[in-house]
Each structure stands twice: as C-alpha cells, then as structure tokens.
Amino acid sequence: MNELQFLTWVRGPGLDIALGIFLLGVLWRLMEIYSLGRKKDLAAPRHAPGASGWHTILRRSLPPPGMVKRSPVSYIGGYIFHVGLAIIVFLFVPHIKLIEGLTGLSWPGLPSQVIDAVTVVTLAAMVVVLVDRINKPVKRYLSTFQDWFTWALTFLPVLTGYLAVKHLFLPYTTMLALHILSAELLLVFIPFTKLFHVFTVFGSRWYNGAINGHKGVPV
Amino acid sequence: MNKHGNLLENLAWQGISRRSFLKYCATLASLMALPPTAGRAMAEALARAPRPSVIWLPFQECTGCTESITRSHSPSIEGLIFDSISLDYQETLMAAAGHQAEEVLHKVVAENEGKFVLIIDGSVATGLDGAYSCIAGRSNLDLLREVGPKAAAIVAVGSCAAFGGIPKAKPNPTGAVAVSDIIRDKPVVNIPGCPPIPVVMTGVLAHFITFGSLPELDRLGRPRAFFGETIHDRCYRRPFYDQGKFAKTFDDDGARKGWCLFELGCKGPVTYNACAHVKWNDGTSFPIESGHGCIGCSEPDFWDAGGFYKALSMPADPLKFVAGAAVAGAAVGVAVSIANRARKGAAKAAHETATLADLEK
Numbered sequence: 001m002n003e004l005q006f007l008t009w010v011r012g013p014g015l016d017i018a019l020g021i022f023l024l025g026v027l028w029r030l031m032e033i034y035s036l037g038r039k040k041d042l043a044a045p046r047h048a049p050g051a052s053g054w055h056t057i058l059r060r061s062l063p064p065p066g067m068v069k070r071s072p073v074s075y076i077g078g079y080i081f082h083v084g085l086a087i088i089v090f091l092f093v094p095h096i097k098l099i100e101g102l103t104g105l106s107w108p109g110l111p112s113q114v115i116d117a118v119t120v121v122t123l124a125a126m127v128v129v130l131v132d133r134i135n136k137p138v139k140r141y142l143s144t145f146q147d148w149f150t151w152a153l154t155f156l157p158v159l160t161g162y163l164a165v166k167h168l169f170l171p172y173t174t175m176l177a178l179h180i181l182s183a184e185l186l187l188v189f190i191p192f193t194k195l196f197h198v199f200t201v202f203g204s205r206w207y208n209g210a211i212n213g214h215k216g217v218p219v
Numbered sequence: 220m221n222k223h224g225n226l227l228e229n230l231a232w233q234g235i236s237r238r239s240f241l242k243y244c245a246t247l248a249s250l251m252a253l254p255p256t257a258g259r260a261m262a263e264a265l266a267r268a269p270r271p272s273v274i275w276l277p278f279q280e281c282t283g284c285t286e287s288i289t290r291s292h293s294p295s296i297e298g299l300i301f302d303s304i305s306l307d308y309q310e311t312l313m314a315a316a317g318h319q320a321e322e323v324l325h326k327v328v329a330e331n332e333g334k335f336v337l338i339i340d341g342s343v344a345t346g347l348d349g350a351y352s353c354i355a356g357r358s359n360l361d362l363l364r365e366v367g368p369k370a371a372a373i374v375a376v377g378s379c380a381a382f383g384g385i386p387k388a389k390p391n392p393t394g395a396v397a398v399s400d401i402i403r404d405k406p407v408v409n410i411p412g413c414p415p416i417p418v419v420m421t422g423v424l425a426h427f428i429t430f431g432s433l434p435e436l437d438r439l440g441r442p443r444a445f446f447g448e449t450i451h452d453r454c455y456r457r458p459f460y461d462q463g464k465f466a467k468t469f470d471d472d473g474a475r476k477g478w479c480l481f482e483l484g485c486k487g488p489v490t491y492n493a494c495a496h497v498k499w500n501d502g503t504s505f506p507i508e509s510g511h512g513c514i515g516c517s518e519p520d521f522w523d524a525g526g527f528y529k530a531l532s533m534p535a536d537p538l539k540f541v542a543g544a545a546v547a548g549a550a551v552g553v554a555v556s557i558a559n560r561a562r563k564g565a566a567k568a569a570h571e572t573a574t575l576a577d578l579e580k
Binding site: 013017019021024029030036095110111173 | 465520535
C-alpha cells in the first residue's frame, strides 16, 4: 500500500468504519442514559434564585470562586485547550468541508494562520496539563490508564494535523493520512471512554441543576 | 530525422545558435538543481555526444505521452534534442512498419547491448500471460523481459509505465503493473504524469549523456529535482489557501478572483510534480492557472483516489456502514434500556419492607 492508497483508505473505508462505530456507540449510550429515568419528585417545587438546570449549566462552566487561584493550571489550561479544540475542529476550512461532505451543513472558516496559532497554543496547553497531572501527586494518584489514553487520543490528531499542514517529518500525504487515522481512532473511542463527556457534559449539568432546583437548592 | 553529425552542428543546421544552446543547458541544469558549472559541462557533453541509441516501446498506453512530447514544445530545443538522439524504434513516429520495424528493433538491441536507453510508455499487462497487449504477436511482458536487461538505462515515461496508471485502476482487468514491477534488478527512472512534462524527460536524457549516470531519484524512482515538491508548495494560488479564500464553484466570484481550488477537489497538496513552476505549453500555464484543480495525475493510483472533484478532506467513497451502524446503535440502546427497566422492575418486586424485628437480628 503506497501513501496515496493509505490516504484513500482512511478517507474511504476507514472513515466509514470509524463513523459507524462512533454513531453506534453514541446512540446506544445516549439512549441507555436517558432511558434510565428517575422517580417523579412528588414534593411541591421550591423556588430559589439561581436554582435551575440552565443556571447550573452556566455556573459549572465557570470556575467556582477561589479555584482559579488554587488550581490555575487545571482551569486556565483546561479552558484554553477546550476552546482551542473547538476552534480547530469547527472553524478550519478542510474540517468544515468534511462536515459538509457528511451532513451538507457548512459555515465560514478562519484563515489558516489563525488556526495555526490556535493549534500551537492548544498543543502547549495540553502538554502543560499533562505535565501538571504527572507532577501533582494527588492528580497522579487519581489518574487511571484511561486518563493517559484519552489524553493521547485527543493530542495526536492535533499534533499530526499541525505537522501535516506544516510539512514536517513525513511527506504531507502520509502525515495527512496519519492525521485522519488518529481522528478516526478518537471517534471510535469517544462513545466508550470518558471522552463521552462531549455529549453528556451539558445534559448532566442541567440534570443536577434541575433536580436540586426542585428542592430549592442552587448547585 | 536528419543525420547531421553531432548535436551542436545539428542544432546550428536548424537555426539554433550556440548561445541559445548554452542558455538552454544552463536552464536545464538549474531546473535539475545542479551546480552552475554543470550547465557548461552539460553543453559540452551534449555538443560532443554521439547520438545515443534510444528504443521507445509502447505498451498499454494511449499515445498521450508521445503526443505531449512531440507537440508541446515544438519547435524547441527539447524537440531538437529528441531529433538528435538516435530514436531507433518508436512505433508512432517511425516510417517502418510490420516485419521491417521488428527487424530494426532486434538489430538495434543486438548491436547496442548494454548501451541503449530504453524508454517505455504504457503499463505491462500480466493477465493471461500478458496476452492483453501484444506487438507483432509477442506480449509486452515477454518483450520487456527480453529487452529490459540489455538496456543501459530504463526510463518509464508516463503514469502507466511508472505506476500502472489508468490500466491498473480498479478493477484492473488486464492485470496491469508498472515497469518497475517486472524489472527489479536495475534502476528504472519513473517520469510519471498523464502526460509527463517534456522537459523532465529531456532533463533525464541530458543528465545521462553528460554524466553517464541517472539523476538522483526519490523513493518512487522519480528524479528528485522535478518531483521534490508538491504542486501545492509551488502554487501561485497558495496564499489564498493560507487566507482561507476558496472558490466554491467553477464560476463563482472566488473562481473569477483566482482563489484556491482546494474545495473543488484540487489534489495539489498530495501531488509531487513540477507543473506549478515548469508549466506547460512552452511555459504558458498549468491546469490550476486555467481554473481547474490538479487531479494528481502523476501520483500512483490517482484514478482510484476518491474522485477529482471531492476536496481532499472529504470522504473518498460513499459511506456504507454508517446508516446500518446507526440503526444497530439505536437497537442496542433500546434493548439495553428494556433490560435495565426489567432489572429495575425485578428489584422493585423483590423489595421487602424491613421490620423492627429485622433490624434487631
């Protein structure tokens, strides 16, 4: 298999398999989670300011008071790489073309230089949060194989994408194929690891907010 | 073809001055990234060169490569160099036919064993023992196995000879392969392209005549000087790619402004060739300059690389499993939900109210 055949495979059958596993897993897990249900709370709802699902979504998306100072790397690094990933994935023109090819939806993208800069910052932030996880004994103690694995799954597509665009280390064709392959691996593992938070993060925040809001407790 | 002495006399006879010839050699040397002195060396060697014997064998091909080389730069020095080699066998160009032509071929091979340059265009059919493509009752495969080992150098011209090309595209009914798949014990210079750029071929010949060796080749047997960079690397529309300005259709405002053709399926980023700087038709333009994306014709298996009009980041094939996988995922989700509800129901049914007596046990 030469590099162009490798690229054509990851753009064709590889993408098909990865998206298939991704959709299968996502639908399975979302249906399972939402069908679990909870018993109806028969108590009369109590109202308190700031106690609702929507309030909690907003509140938990912002750092609690004093926490940025206590754990700056987690918060600042975490924000930077999450926002960076969103910009790279959804505003780089070739990615928009892929989404358009799959769904028919498209929107304007950002200039490549802006994406380049965001990518460098994102990669740096990811390395910093990894080093922090290794250096802090408590974080290291709490980390399981899945934490290291999902970090690598997320980091590799960004790194290979940057190397491909910059024509570093390997011929562009090979690096592009590796980039697509790494993104496909990420897709395959999203439904079955803690990376599934891309789908559940706001749902679970809303749920916690709503259930406690019913009791009049802003969380 | 005229039969005047050496190349320089031949050129003079055709109205090309020594000065233009030197200029041409300097250009050729710089195109091939050789040191400045190589231009003069090349001029001297070419001027002295006795006409080397060249045999051009056409296999499974469309004659597009010959068309490209004979027409595109005519009447230029490249064309004249072609006239000035002893092209002893070329089916499209030679006057001889039938048994006469075959006699010439075998005579030249016998007389110049180990000295002639063998140029091949077209892929080699291997299906049915090569019976899909025969000349004078002999399969191309058979002919290549006989003539190939006797050549001083082999040049595979065009994507078909270099990589199998269009005959090798799925489902490859003739079992087409590249020349280098058959000739394994000597280097084959691949000059891919559909058709290839003429100056690349004359460059390789000039290098062989001047230095007696083949130019530096890359992993795929291509002259590195011409195939070292992608079309995208040298494309004059590259700044638009970097700025995120893309033509969306072939006749929109972006297309008129000359914006990048990536979204219209340009394969420039994965295509190694010299079109963007050497250009075609005597330096006039190259496909992207004419408003069409690169189709990647000089890359191996370009025909099966997912369609000429699909952006590189788009799916290469229609997705087959996705719909089925979504249905399967939903089905698993429903099944697991039902199982969970059943477990919950069973737990509820099995629940016993604890009494004070139980707690005191």
